[in-house]
Amino acid sequence: GENVEQHPSTLSVQEGDSAVIKCTYSDSASNYFPWYKQELGKRPQLIIDIRSNVGEKKDQRIAVTLNKTAKHFSLHITETQPEDSAVYFCAATAGNEKLTFGTGTRLTIIP
Amino acid sequence: GAGVSQSPSNKVTEKGKDVELRCDPISGHTALYWYRQSLGQGLEFLIYFQGNSAPDKSGLPSDRFSAERTGESVSTLTIQRTQQEDSAVYLCASSRRQGGTGELFFGEGSRLTVL
Numbered sequence: 001g002e003n004v005e006q007h008p009s010t011l012s013v014q015e016g017d018s019a020v021i022k023c024t025y026s027d028s029a030s031n032y033f034p035w036y037k038q039e040l041g042k043r044p045q046l047i048i049d050i051r052s053n054v055g056e057k058k059d060q061r062i063a064v065t066l067n068k069t070a071k072h073f074s075l076h077i078t079e080t081q082p083e084d085s086a087v088y089f090c091a092a093t094a095g096n097e098k099l100t101f102g103t104g105t106r107l108t109i110i111p
Numbered sequence: 112g113a114g115v116s117q118s119p120s121n122k123v124t125e126k127g128k129d130v131e132l133r134c135d136p137i138s139g140h141t142a143l144y145w146y147r148q149s150l151g152q153g154l155e156f157l158i159y160f161q162g163n164s165a166p167d168k169s170g171l172p173s174d175r176f177s178a179e180r181t182g183e184s185v186s187t188l189t190i191q192r193t194q195q196e197d198s199a200v201y202l203c204a205s206s207r208r209q210g211g212t213g214e215l216f217f218g219e220g221s222r223l224t225v226l
Contacts, residue, residue, distance in 0.1 A: 001169070032212040043202065043217035044154070051212075089154060095212045098144070098159040098167050104152075 002027040004092050006102030014110050019080055021105045023090035024072040030092040033066060033073045034099070039086045047088075048075070077107075085109045113137075117203050117218035124193055125226050132188040132221045136205030143180055144215065145188050146202045154202070160186060193225045 003026040013019045025033075034049035050057045050064045050073065057064050061080075066073040073092075077084055090102040116135040124130050136143050145157040156170035160180040171177070175193075180186035190197055200220040206213040 034214070036215075043219055044204075044215075045217070046214045049214075093212060098156065099215065101154045101156070104154070 002030060002092055002094065002097065002100040004090060004100050004102040006090050006105060008105060009103065010106045010108070012108045012110055013080055015080055015082065017080055019075075019077045019084070019107055021075045021088055021090070021107070022072060023074070023092075023102050024070075025092040025100075026071070027092070027094055028068075028071065029094040030071075031095055032093050032099075033064070034091050035064060035075050036089045036091065036101075037086045038089065038104075044089060080109045082109050082111060115203055115205050115216050115218035117201075117221050119221055120219060121222045121224075123224045123226065126195060127192055129189065129191045130193055130223060132190075132201050132203075132223070134186045134188070134203030134205075134218060136183070136186070136203070137207075137216055139183070140205035140207050140216070141183055142206040142208065142213070143186050144204045144206075145178055145186070146204065147199045148202055148220070149199045157188070157201075190223075193223075195225050198223055198225045 006023045031052035036044040037047045038044040048062050050066050061078045063076045087104045087106050089104050091099045093099045118133045141162045143160040147155040158178045159167040175191045178188045200222045202220045204215040204217045206215050
């Protein structure tokens, strides 16, 4: 089955700086890679996703890149703001199987 | 309802008792997941239902855990003879698409405390 590794487990960045979270996956058949954000005390919510037919996707200050050859994908947050503080989870699936999550990254934005 | 509904929101029980947690997915969602999240930890996969296919039970930690779902409706997660290490938030999520390629909508979770 799929195995997803996520790094770092914790990340602190100064407000306004960029944050990068990286994930690797094991199943070369995986073709869908979403990112979820979980604010303190709340449920996880999808913030961005990418499919294997593209290498990059952007949505305002958030972007995700995918390297299928190396089997890794990354979340980039630019111009970080206090409300970006949360736990971020990456995930991967080959489509016909369950979604497998990484272990999460706790991002803290320092004012 | 508009979202995934879970009940109870909080459950305190004594060690050794059985508990049942309920999840009402969004209408029409064929995929349903149960996850467990201990304080400050990640999303531990428990079980995955996809339509009428046999569920993926590979994440259930022991035979004290079981789950059922009838068709594309309500699911119940049962924990028998609860232990203190079962204390966690149990999250349910549903998705409209087969497999994991659709957005997962999570419920608020059921917080279980085993004394």
